[in-house]
Amino acid sequence: MKNPYEVLGVSMNATDEEIKTAYKNLAKKYHPDNYTDSPLADLAEEKMKEINEAYDTIKDQRRNGTSGGYAGGASGGYANGAGYGANTTRSSYPDVRQYIMSGRLDDALELLNGVPEGTRNAEWYFLMGMVYSRKGWSDQAYNYFQRAYQMDPGNAEFANAFNAVNNRRTYSNPGYNTGDNMGCSACDICTGMMCANCLCNCCGGGCR
Amino acid sequence: MFGYIRIDRANLLGKEYDAYRGVYCSLCRQLGRDYSIFARFILSYDCTFYALLALDLCEETPCYKMGRCRFNPFKKCPYANSQSKAFSLAAALSVILAYYKLRDNLLDSPWYKRWVYRLLQPFFARWRRKAAKNYPQIDEIVRTMLERQIKAERDPACVLDQAADPTATMLAEMCGLLADEISLRKPLEKERTRRILRSMGYFMGRWIYLVDAADDYRGDKKHHGFNPFLLSGMPEEKALAPYLQATLNHALSEALLSYGLLEKGRFDRIILNVLQSSCVSIQKNIISQLNPDEEQDGEVNEKSL
Numbered sequence: 001m002k003n004p005y006e007v008l009g010v011s012m013n014a015t016d017e018e019i020k021t022a023y024k025n026l027a028k029k030y031h032p033d034n035y036t037d038s039p040l041a042d043l044a045e046e047k048m049k050e051i052n053e054a055y056d057t058i059k060d061q062r063r064n065g066t067s068g069g070y071a072g073g074a075s076g077g078y079a080n081g082a083g084y085g086a087n088t089t090r091s092s093y094p095d096v097r098q099y100i101m102s103g104r105l106d107d108a109l110e111l112l113n114g115v116p117e118g119t120r121n122a123e124w125y126f127l128m129g130m131v132y133s134r135k136g137w138s139d140q141a142y143n144y145f146q147r148a149y150q151m152d153p154g155n156a157e158f159a160n161a162f163n164a165v166n167n168r169r170t171y172s173n174p175g176y177n178t179g180d181n182m183g184c185s186a187c188d189i190c191t192g193m194m195c196a197n198c199l200c201n202c203c204g205g206g207c208r
Numbered sequence: 209m210f211g212y213i214r215i216d217r218a219n220l221l222g223k224e225y226d227a228y229r230g231v232y233c234s235l236c237r238q239l240g241r242d243y244s245i246f247a248r249f250i251l252s253y254d255c256t257f258y259a260l261l262a263l264d265l266c267e268e269t270p271c272y273k274m275g276r277c278r279f280n281p282f283k284k285c286p287y288a289n290s291q292s293k294a295f296s297l298a299a300a301l302s303v304i305l306a307y308y309k310l311r312d313n314l315l316d317s318p319w320y321k322r323w324v325y326r327l328l329q330p331f332f333a334r335w336r337r338k339a340a341k342n343y344p345q346i347d348e349i350v351r352t353m354l355e356r357q358i359k360a361e362r363d364p365a366c367v368l369d370q371a372a373d374p375t376a377t378m379l380a381e382m383c384g385l386l387a388d389e390i391s392l393r394k395p396l397e398k399e400r401t402r403r404i405l406r407s408m409g410y411f412m413g414r415w416i417y418l419v420d421a422a423d424d425y426r427g428d429k430k431h432h433g434f435n436p437f438l439l440s441g442m443p444e445e446k447a448l449a450p451y452l453q454a455t456l457n458h459a460l461s462e463a464l465l466s467y468g469l470l471e472k473g474r475f476d477r478i479i480l481n482v483l484q485s486s487c488v489s490i491q492k493n494i495i496s497q498l499n500p501d502e503e504q505d506g507e508v509n510e511k512s513l
Binding site: 002029030035038040043044047132137138139140165168170171173176177 | 367369370373376395400403407411455459461462464465466468469
């Protein structure tokens, strides 16, 4: 088993608070919801499991005052969200889900294309989005996910997928420093002006 | 490839920039060693990034040594000393891509340019033959994907994803190849790394293709050339900017999410600089060129403030 401190990217002397922050950041980054429609979903899940285990091990070690041993089981960790494939039993297309999970995208697409147009429900659009997303055809995937969400906005699985795609299209990926944080916004300018004005007031000047 | 995968120098530390320059100069030297001194002219940022990625995965740490630049004897360049195949792979990819690009240019260029390309072709062909002998898989992938590209562009039912697929797959294969050719650093596992690299390469290839298409949008519209953003169902020019932004962001996000699954290597900060900073500003510049009127409005507003 890997060194749990290395997994979380912290030193052995880190405080509990630092460890918690590191864990939270990593959990945000590798949360399965970010990767549901990705061809690397299984790798992200493995990574998440590793992080949960590392966090639990450190917590147990510190609570018991031990230095080694693996306690196992992610007790308080982030659960695997609405993981893909969880709905296989109540799905209208269990075969398609199986194909997608095993990476047989062409077979999944063939089955989906065989569904008559009049009977295509929100799940059909969601699964089409899933197939295209795993193929890397993001534009088509976005259209299908959007349609699935519009047809059934109450479904958590469709909403998660649509939300994840929207995050990518705005380049605001949780856990990554990708937001538009360069330069300053109008708000920053206002805040800056207010601060400057306060400072001027202190010296007896400032805007009246 | 097209030179869009660059670094954002302002956001790099001095030592990181030196490391990047070391890779750039070493690839230039490798082109000279493996092919010819004139092959150094085809050095590109994209292939430098490819070499950088290869070195990041590599077990052996590259050592840098200062040496004189062949083109500018007054300049000293850092040269990386590496026994890995990183540079020879990147050099082979450079000459193979350059050859096929030249062949492509021969088909759709004005007559005076075609003359120049015809004169250059035998040299490029010789370099390509040499590269293909060492790395036949690179030549095979690039050739097949360019053929697929031509086919996709001729398809009347072509959609954006289909048009971007050949370039994306080409880069996916190229990056996947690194898992086989490079002796991987610990704790990277071959199969897992290959999958991550293929996915990252696919979306970087997709981003390169789409950003190049966005850059050529006006020219292609004027000369009725093929452009994926001119296909039916695409937004009109005035409403195109938000769509471009979202599509390019999507590709970049996927590349970043794939890369995030790889254990951090020695050039992690440089790779993140490319994906999180440089590519974002490049796409922003290209999109803003499509909407010059809006930018002017912005300037007026700023002045009036």
